[in-house]
Amino acid sequence: MKKEIFGLTPEELQQEFVAAGLKKFRASQVYQWLYKKCVFKFEEMHNLSKADIAVLNEKFTVMPASINILTRWKSSDGLTEKLLLELQDGNSVETVLMHHDYGYSVCVSSQVGCAMACAFCASGLNGCVRNLTSAEIIMQVYLFNAMIAPQQVSRVVVMGSGEPMLNYDEVTGALKFLHREDVAFMSYRNMTVSTCGIIPGIERLAEENIPINLAVSLHAVKDDVRTQLMPVNKGFPFPEVIAAAEKYARASGRQVTYEYILIKDKNDSPEDAQLLSNYLKFKHASVNLIPANPVPEKGFERPTAKRIEGFLRILQKNKINATIRKEMGKDINAACGQLRAKFKDNK
């Protein structure tokens, strides 16, 4: 069986190459091609000999070259591109590229599916199939790097399908790899991990002592409503999640972002806005309000623009740093898990 080399450190790559009878220096050449030039096929690495290319092809695979892009959607404004990727074992995950005025960001998946079963999310429809490896997470960024070269992705958000804190080692391993100077040299400040509120994961991340941004999917501040929207609330009640996130903010020096989907008549009342303000007052926090996409089967509707504005004003009156999320890629089902679910339905 061929050995996958994507995501190996230079030392690991060198070991593999020497064991395959190749010269040590080939490892640093291939490493450069992979992570600095985004070239994933050995035959396109021009400084390799034909004999060595034959050995490499016989013994090794490079994940981005062997991934099948099942579907590729571009939003009508051209600013968002979403890929549905078929992994080497036949599972599929989504990944999204967004073009902002400051550069490119990628929203990566961390698991195939998700076990958290949030009511508004298509990723949780069939549970979690498996964790992604760190190489599979890095690969999502590098597929886009190859597409936009010579530009490169400058921000990564772990907010696609899956709960990153339940795949902690692979997710943080991928982010540390992307941070390496000889890889993407991406600043930790440009990385965000988004959790539905897995407290042990938040605590572990705080111990890492690296300034990664933390986002918490909050979405409700009444216990029964949050449990209905996010069953994880039963195991990790949201006031305790906020306390853990605040500790993280203090330890990392990074402001925590609370994601809050506004759903008509569910969590969008002035009372909800006031409660949310009370919970976040004096916290190192900001709120990202996300007007819900209508899901008629679930009875989810988007509040009126007036109601959304009113909610925002109450937060601002309470000196909570809050914004309404700019929608990107709405016409390509850019919300979490929607593409994969749609593809499976059509199969």
Ligand code: SF4
């Ligand atoms: S919102 Fe996130 S945590 Fe919840 S089901 Fe979807 S992927 Fe999982």
